[in-house]
Amino acid sequence: xxxxxxxxxxxxxxxxxxxxxxxxxxxxxxxxxxxxxxxxxxxxxxxxxxxxxxxxxxxxxxxxxxxxxxxxxxxxxxxxxxxxxxxxxxxxxxxxxxxxxxxxxxxxxxxxxxxxxxxxxxxxxxxxxxxxxxxxxxxxxxxxxxxxxxxxxxxxxxxxxxxxxxxxxxxxxxxxxxxxxxxxxxxxxxxxxxxxxxxxxxxxxxxxxxxxxxxxxxxxxxxxxxxxxxxxxxxxxxxxxxxxxxxxxxxxxxxxxxxxxxxxxxxxxxxxxxxxxxxxxxxxxxxxxxxxxxxxxxxxxxxxxxxxxxxxxxxxxxxxxxxxxxxxxxxxxxxxxxxxxxxxxxxxxxxxxxxxxxxxxxxxxxxx
Amino acid sequence: xxxxxxxxxxxxxxxxxxxxxxxxxxxxxxxxxxxxxxxxxxxxxxxxxxxxxxxxxxxxxxxxxxxxxxxxxxxxxxxxxxxxxxxxxxxxxxxxxxxxxxxxxxxxxxxxxxxxxxxxxxxxxxxxxxxxxxxxxxxxxxxxxxxxxxxxxxxxxxxxxxxxxxxxxxxxxxxxxxxxxxxxxxxxxxxxxxxxxxxxxxxxxxxxxxxxxxxxxxxxxxxxxxxxxxxxxxxxxxxxxxxxxxxxxxxxxxxxx
Numbered sequence: 049x050x051x052x053x054x055x056x057x058x059x060x061x062x063x064x065x066x067x068x069x070x071x072x073x074x075x076x077x078x079x080x081x082x083x084x085x086x087x088x089x090x091x092x093x094x095x096x097x098x099x100x101x102x103x104x105x106x107x108x109x110x111x112x113x114x115x116x117x118x119x120x121x122x123x124x125x126x127x128x129x130x131x132x133x134x135x136x137x138x139x140x141x142x143x144x145x146x147x148x149x150x151x152x153x154x155x156x157x158x159x160x161x162x163x164x165x166x167x168x169x170x171x172x173x174x175x176x177x178x179x180x181x182x183x184x185x186x187x188x189x190x191x192x193x194x195x196x197x198x199x200x201x202x203x204x205x206x207x208x209x210x211x212x213x214x215x216x217x218x219x220x221x222x223x224x225x226x227x228x229x230x231x232x233x234x235x236x237x238x239x240x241x242x243x244x245x246x247x248x249x250x251x252x253x254x255x256x257x258x259x260x261x262x263x264x265x266x267x268x269x270x271x272x273x274x275x276x277x278x279x280x281x282x283x284x285x286x287x288x289x290x291x292x293x294x295x296x297x298x299x300x301x302x303x304x305x306x307x308x309x310x311x312x313x314x315x316x317x318x319x320x321x322x323x324x325x326x327x328x329x330x331x332x333x334x335x336x337x338x339x340x341x342x343x344x345x346x347x348x349x350x351x352x353x354x355x356x357x358x359x360x361x362x363x364x365x366x367x368x369x370x371x372x373x374x375x376x377x378x379x380x381x382x383x384x385x386x387x388x389x390x391x392x393x394x395x396x397x398x399x400x401x402x403x404x405x406x407x408x409x410x411x412x413x414x415x416x
Numbered sequence: 417x418x419x420x421x422x423x424x425x426x427x428x429x430x431x432x433x434x435x436x437x438x439x440x441x442x443x444x445x446x447x448x449x450x451x452x453x454x455x456x457x458x459x460x461x462x463x464x465x466x467x468x469x470x471x472x473x474x475x476x477x478x479x480x481x482x483x484x485x486x487x488x489x490x491x492x493x494x495x496x497x498x499x500x501x502x503x504x505x506x507x508x509x510x511x512x513x514x515x516x517x518x519x520x521x522x523x524x525x526x527x528x529x530x531x532x533x534x535x536x537x538x539x540x541x542x543x544x545x546x547x548x549x550x551x552x553x554x555x556x557x558x559x560x561x562x563x564x565x566x567x568x569x570x571x572x573x574x575x576x577x578x579x580x581x582x583x584x585x586x587x588x589x590x591x592x593x594x595x596x597x598x599x600x601x602x603x604x605x606x607x608x609x610x611x612x613x614x615x616x617x618x619x620x621x622x623x624x625x626x627x628x629x630x631x632x633x634x635x636x637x638x639x640x641x642x643x644x645x646x647x648x649x650x651x652x653x654x655x656x657x658x659x660x661x662x663x664x665x666x667x668x669x670x671x672x673x
Contacts, residue, residue, distance in 0.1 A: 057527075058516070058519065253508070254528075
């Protein structure tokens with residue numbers, strides 16, 4: 049036990065002395081959260097809109113005002129003719145145009161309903177879809193305030209409800225993604241690099257000749273990175289709760305426990321990488337290409353897995369981050385308990401055991 | 417005595433005994449039935465060209481590689497069943513410089529003392545001894561990377577000797593250092609040997625071979641010659657160890673790596 053503590057102390061010194069890496073390790077989650085949360089948000093704010101309103105009546109003016117007041121749209125232009133629509137969209141002056149018909153209010157009062165046309169620049173499809181949703185919400189909302197008791201049995205309306213993320217906040221999706229990425233980076237990459245570094249230095253040999261048990265060497269290497277990861281998880285959660293105002297709906301204990309599980313998965317991956325490589329560069333390359341890219345692509349964080357063709361969807365199943373991503377989403381955003389994420393938890397556990405057994409086996413073979 | 421060990425010793429006790437020790441990698445015989453004895457307190461030189469099997473043989477002796485066949489004992493312990501006891505009683509200095517650059521001299525020594533389970537007062541005492549011996553008292557808190565290579569090498573040797581092992585294995589310890597530092601390094605080896613530590617050393621430098629009590633020459637996985645440098649020169653009718661080495665190494669059919 050004493051030897052073990054001596055070893056961990058040494059590992060701490062390594063990490064502590066390497067200020068640059070330390071800075072990256074702690075700075076990265078914070079930067080990423082801030083970057084994704086505020087700069088790279090797929091939320092659309094203050095999108096420029098033009099309005100074509102030949103009616104010029106009170107009702108259309110009220111709607112126009114409501115649109116302009118929302119944080120999603122910014123009324124920059126009023127156009128007069130239909131031919132101008134194409135022009136303003138093409139020039140990029142606006143991203144969308146709202147067209148009122150003639151005699152808007154009169155027809156509305158007469159028929160009990162009326163239509164407006166919303167034209168969006170769909171060269172950026174995601175933005176266009178988002179704008180469309182915003183516009184429907186605003187109009188629906190307006191209708192309700194205008195006529196709260198109106199029941200029209202003949203009217204069929206589709207009501208879209210965005211569950212769990214009613215404001216369509218971008219943050220909801222990327223927080224679990226950033227957590228998965230950071231944990232992989234800290235645990236898998238840093239652990240494999242630090243073990244391989246000892247091999248390169250020749251100190252690994254010296255340690256294997258010493259009475260230290262090989263398994264102890266590995267565990268001692270993993271412990272500091274495990275704690276670093278936990279610090280990172282906590283700082284990401286604090287940031288998302290207080291800076292991004294993203295609530296943790298489920299149990300915090302469960303969330304931490306699942307994060308620990310995934311950390312161990314990532315550590316065993318790092319261990320496996322370190323047993324099959326001999327140089328720090330190769331370890332880094334494998335961690336980045338073999339872990340980081342699949343995490344980005346197949347965890348559902350950047351691209352929805354449901355839309356992928358079957359072979360890719362199958363591949364995504366072997367990416368541990370995918371399961372962790374689902375778990376965090378379910379616990380944090382939907383507030384599910386352990387029964388809701390049991391399948392994913394068991395899969396992660398299975399993966400961890402498999403990776404650990406494989407790497408311990410490999411490690412022993414190398415000693416022979 | 418500088419490391420403060422108390423090994424009861426008689427010169428005819430054996431530190432290392434190897435009998436027909438072999439290591440095969442598939443059909444390749446890296447080490448082919450080598451047999452030799454090393455007495456306690458002896459400085460034993462283990463020589464051979466690159467690829468002759470020196471490092472493989474040494475790895476078997478220090479317990480990080482399992483032999484394919486043959487017998488060997490280190491400090492009286494069997495290399496198959498008693499590796500844990502062997503590990504407590506040997507020191508090892510690897511070919512690569514094996515200290516941590518980003519730790520201070522004191523931290524390095526504390527670490528190597530710590531993994532051998534030395535107590536805190538012992539570590540402190542031994543650290544002072546090492547610093548005094550190397551005249552590095554002022555540099556105790558300097559990072560190892562700030563030291564010149566020669567000092568690092570001497571420090572690495574001190575680290576290998578830190579837990580007062582009975583036998584110390586040195587794998588080409590003086591690679592890349594200047595002749596003066598090599599000389600000083602060998603002074604340290606002699607000091608350790610005089611205090612009863614057995615030295616098992618591989619080297620490329622034939623002038624260093626002359627410093628050993630006895631040397632063995634490995635060619636193609638086999639020990640081709642083993643004796644004191646003086647006897648070997650007589651046997652091969654050579655004026656220096658260089659000639660002995662060349663004479664033997666020419667027989668090699670394997671090429672070095």
